Amino acid sequence: MELDYPFRGRCLVQNSPANRVPSHGTDQFGTAFAIDFVPVDGQNRSSRFTATSLVRTEAPETFIGFGQPVLSPVTGTVVLTDDHAEDHDAYRGLPSVGYALTQARRVAAGWGALAGNYVVVQESLSRQFVALCHLRQGSIRVRVGQNIQVGAMIAQFGNSGNSTEPHLHVQAVDSLDFTQVTGVPCYFPTACRATARSWMAPRSARRHLARTPSSRRPSCRRHR
Numbered sequence: 001m002e003l004d005y006p007f008r009g010r011c012l013v014q015n016s017p018a019n020r021v022p023s024h025g026t027d028q029f030g031t032a033f034a035i036d037f038v039p040v041d042g043q044n045r046s047s048r049f050t051a052t053s054l055v056r057t058e059a060p061e062t063f064i065g066f067g068q069p070v071l072s073p074v075t076g077t078v079v080l081t082d083d084h085a086e087d088h089d090a091y092r093g094l095p096s097v098g099y100a101l102t103q104a105r106r107v108a109a110g111w112g113a114l115a116g117n118y119v120v121v122q123e124s125l126s127r128q129f130v131a132l133c134h135l136r137q138g139s140i141r142v143r144v145g146q147n148i149q150v151g152a153m154i155a156q157f158g159n160s161g162n163s164t165e166p167h168l169h170v171q172a173v174d175s176l177d178f179t180q181v182t183g184v185p186c187y188f189p190t191a192c193r194a195t196a197r198s199w200m201a202p203r204s205a206r207r208h209l210a211r212t213p214s215s216r217r218p219s220c221r222r223h224r
Helices: 051-055 094-100 103-108 111-115 189-200
Strands: 009-014 035-039 069-071 076-082 118-123 129-133 153-156 168-173 207-212 219-223
Touching: 051 094, 076 129, 103 111, 111 129, 118 153
Parallel strands: none
Antiparallel strands: 009 035, 009 207, 035 168, 069 153, 076 118, 118 129, 129 168, 207 219
16 A cells, blocks of 8 residues: 655654564554654654663653654545543653553553554545554544545644554554454555665565655665
8 A cells, every 4th residue: 555654854664564574563453564653863863861761751742753743644534533542651661661561451452552542544546544543642633534635734643552652653454343454565655666675575674764854755764
C-alpha cells in the first residue's frame, strides 16, 4: 500500500519491516508490517538522556516529538477514532524493564489498549485501512465519516497506549476487525525510491532515518 510520510521534519524509523517481518514480533492485530516513527533532533535524539533517565520515568513533554503534527498518509475517509487514553510518562533505562513486564496485560486487553488514541482512515482507491496510533489525547482534529486529503493534519504525536516514548505507530490492514485482521505491506515511493531495496530488505540497516523537508519532498537513508 502506498503511503506518504505522516509527519514533517526528522524521524528515526524503528520496528520496521526493513529489519524483520513481522516487524513487531507478531502477526497479531495486523502488525506484521507496522512501522514506528520517533521524532529526533539533529543528533538523532528524541530527548536528552541523563542520569535521571536511567532510574525514573520522564514526562512526555520533555521529548521533542510530543505535540508535533501527525498528517494523513493517504486520501480517504475517517472510519474510526478514539481519544480516551491519557498520555503517560516515558520509560527509558530501568523503568522500561518494569513497563515491559506489564506488556502481556495490555495485549490481553486488545488492540485498542495497545494503540491508545488513534485514527483509522480507509484509503479511497484500495479501500484498505491505515491506523495511526499513540496520538496525543485531545489532539484529534477529524471525525468519523470525514473525507480527508493526503497531508492533512489529523492529530499530534503523543504517548498513549503501549508506548515507551512519544512516537507514531502506523499500520495498514485489510479490515476493521482487529481480532482477525491481516497486515498489509506499505511503502513510501516518493520518499524512498532511491533506497527501496534497503527499506524492504529484512537484513538491511537496523534503523533508518526519515527526513521530510518543508517542501514535502521527503528523503530517507540508512542510519547506523
